[in-house]
Each structure stands twice: as structure tokens, then as C-alpha cells.
Amino acid sequence: MRIRENHKGYFFIFPAFLFLVGILGFPAIAAVLQSFNLIWVKNPSFSTASYHRLLSDVEFLATLGNTVIFVGLVVGFHLIIGLGVALLLNLEIRSRHFFRVIAILPWTVPDVIGGLIWRFMFDTLPGMINAMLLQFAIISDPIDWLGHPKLAFGCLIFAETWRGYPFAMLILLAGLQAIPKEQYEAAEIDGASKFKSFIYITLPNLKYMVIIAAVLDTIWESRLFGMIYSMTGGGPGYSSQVLSLLTYKHYFLFFNTSYAGAIAVVLAIFMFTISIPYLVMTMKRE
């Protein structure tokens, strides 16, 4: 009876399973097969040519480097700013509700839209950033923010920092609110300073939430596409290009389908590797 009862679970899982196989499994396997030149070509034969090509493709290597730098910096900034704002909002402040709403607002903007807004903000002549910097005499001539390779990449990182940090903040705020008040009270009685309480109570209690925020954010930032497409298009040249954009270009603009598959597989491996601790941790909690 018990076993039969448990088998009912399959019926509930079935629709989701169908979706998983149909719209995730098939395309994912097809992409891998494609990268080895096994399907959707004139003469299918196993070949690792696409992967060999990756190693000698200067644009790919630069883009891979960009992706690591972009994800690393953006996630780092998100955690730092997110923690800072979460600590502020966790205090007994006035109009807490108001500040909390404002704090989360950037995250409600779709990334492609965020890219467009910041593209206009950074525009050389009619843009607001240059206007403000000139107004306060910080610079004497307008800067071509998005026309300069290093600056454009920096602006992109800045824009995504703005848009995405509330997500990390929300998770960390939830973590802060879950820390038992008694721990702080006990520390205060023992004469510990606020700073010491932060180091020895807040941070250790927050560890799990920081890892969750870091991994989830890394996943989101690695697959980010819309903002880069709309803000810099990966340019100038390929100075602000990341792997998701390069894959798109090879598949839909240059029609190098097997090469695009290989790039996407590299991105997927990158993301899987980073998320292993998260997967292990989450499944252990089950």
C-alpha cells in the first residue's frame, strides 16, 4: 500500500518531466551533439574541430576573460553593496518601508531596459553623467564613455551593479533578520563592541546566505544577455563582449552553428562548476 501510494508521485511529476525533457533536455543534448559536428550538417561525423578552434580564437579567449572578470566583479560588488544596504535596512530606522521599496526598485527593471537607460546616461553629449561631471567641474571635456574599450566595459559593470545588487541585498537582509537577537544581547552584556559583534556574530551567521546569494547571482550574471546587447553590443570591438553574446553572434549572425555550440558548452561548464557547492548544499538540506 505504501509503495503504491508513493508511486502516485510520478503522476504529479509527469507534466514537469515532459517539459524538462522536451524543452530543456532535447535542445541541450542537441547543442552538445552539434558542437561535435554530429547533427544538422551535410556530412555528420564526430569532430572536435570546434573545440580546437576555440583555443586559437583570440576573440573567444578575450571574451572568456571578459566573462570571468565581469561575473567576478559584478557579483563581488553586489555582495558588498547588498550587505551594506541590508545592514542599513536592518537597523531601527525611520520610514524603513519606504527605503526598502526604493532599495529594491532597480532590480524590477528588465536588464535589456537597464542597458538602454544607462546607454543614454553615458551618452557623450546629451547624456546625464557627463553633464553632471562637467557641472561639478570634475572633468573639463565630455568623455566618450561607451566609445573607449576599457571605459565601456567598466560602464557595463557599473550598470549591472546598479541593476542587480537588490537581489543579493534581499537574501542577505532575510539572513540578518533570522539571526537570534539573544546572541547580540549576550555579546553586549559581555562588553563586546558593535564591531566585534559584527565579526563574531553577524558574519558567521550569514555565511550560508552569502554563499546562496553568490552562487545564484553568479548564475544570473553568467547568462546575462539583454543588457550587454542593448548597452554596448559587446563593443567597441569585442572589448565588453561576454560568452552569451558571442554564442548568439556565431549562431544567428555568422551561422557557425557547431562553433556556437562549443562556446555555449564552455559557458555551461563554467556555470556548472561554480554552482556545484550550491547544488550539494541544497540537496543536503533536503
Added chain:
Amino acid sequence: MVVKKSLFWAFVYAALVFMLFFNLIPFFWMTSSSLKSDYEVIDYPPTILPEKVTFGAYTRMWSQEQFFRYFINSIIVSSSTAFLSSLVGVFAAYGFSRFFFWGRTSLMTIFLASQMIPGVLLVGPYFKLLSYVELYDTLTGLILSQTTITLPFSIWMLKGYVDTVSDEIDQAAMVDGASRLRICLSIVLPNILPGLVATIIFAFLLSWGDLLWALCLISDQTKQTMTLGITQLVGQFRVQWSEIMAATVIVTIVPATLYLLLQRYLIKGFTEGAVKQ
């Protein structure tokens, strides 16, 4: 001590005000620019507030650029995606939460791990598959594809909520002769309503903000979504910033409003469901 304390609070409020400006300036610039005339918006040096407020950009955008069509398409695609992934997600969440069948853990791991598959890996082959079944360039194809992004986390979020409803209620209802399906729909579902709403909204927002899938799977002008329509508006040589900013205001208002109305549920959803401790 008192001085130290008031210095501390002065610093806190200064930091909060700084955060306020940092967060809101892009919203301000977007709104201000959308209310400027076509000429004023590209003036150098730029005006901070419009000299003469005009809604010209909004009316032009609605009338010339088919934005009403795009808006409706976005609504259709996002609501269908949210509905579909939540419906399928509720059943799966219930299944994972209540039954301990063979392969349960591996299946759950696969569902969790499927979030790590990047969209660009799937979109190419998906484009080919949709062409085979003649769903390329249709909203149905787009809805199905967006479900790839939303389903895995929908299941995961919803399972967190279903877990909070005790199985004893199920057992009691079964004694009364209710079927599992009935229990799931008429007992568990009402109990997780806030969580369900949060999941639906989050799926809606993800789908609403998507560009990649629409860009790769839609070519017909009349089937474009808002986000795709706006990026197409950014021309190669001349950029109509006032119109684009008007469009971004519209496309941002929807998720911002939804979020503001339902933020309590959403925050609860994140902290109890997806990242329960």
C-alpha cells in the same frame, strides 16, 4: 557617547540618502527624457528637467511604432508563461513534497541543476526544433521556450511552500475519501496562496524582461514583444531617445507596479521558499 551615537545615525541616514539617489537617478533621467521634445532630448548641454513638458514621444510611440501590439504580445507571452510554469510547477512541487518514489532525489537534483543551463546553449537548437514543428515565429513557441527559464525555479520555490503545509492535513482528508489530486488543488493550494502569487509574479517578470528568446525566435514584426520592439527602435545612426525612453517607462511600469503591490509576498517568497533556512 551621545555624540558618538548621533554621529552614527547621521552616517546611517547619509548613506541611505546616497542609496536613494544612486537607485533613483536612472529612473529620473528616463522619465525626464521621455517628456522632452525630440530636439531638446539631444541638446548639448542637456537640460535636467524638460523645459516644456510634452507627451509627444508617448503618442508617437503608440501610434507609429506598433507599440500597442508589442505591449499586448508581451502581456500574452508573460502571463501564459507564468500560468503554465506555475500550473505544471504546483503539481511537481506537490509530487516532490509528498511522495518518496524511486528516483526522487536524482530528479530533484536534475531540476535544480537545469537552472544552470545557459539560455544561449538552448536557443540555437530550440530554433531548429521549433522550425520542424512549425512553431517558429509564433507566440506559442515563445511561450514554451520561456517556460524553460521559469519552470525549474517555479518548482523549487513552490516545493518550499508545499513543505510548510503539514502532510497530516492530507492524511485526514484521505480518510474522508478525497483523492490526492483533489487535496493538492483544494487544500494545499489555498494554503500556499501567497507563495503561489510570488512564484507567478516572478515568472511573469522573468518572461517580461526577456530579450534573447524573442530576438532569436520571432521575426514577424507583429509578433514582437516590448523588449524586442524597443531594441529594434535603437537605430544604427540616429537614436530617437525621447521615444525610446517613453517606451522604457511603459515597459518598466508594469513590473515596478506589480512588485510594489506584492512586495511583501515576494520578499516572503524569496526568504521562505527559494532560500529557506
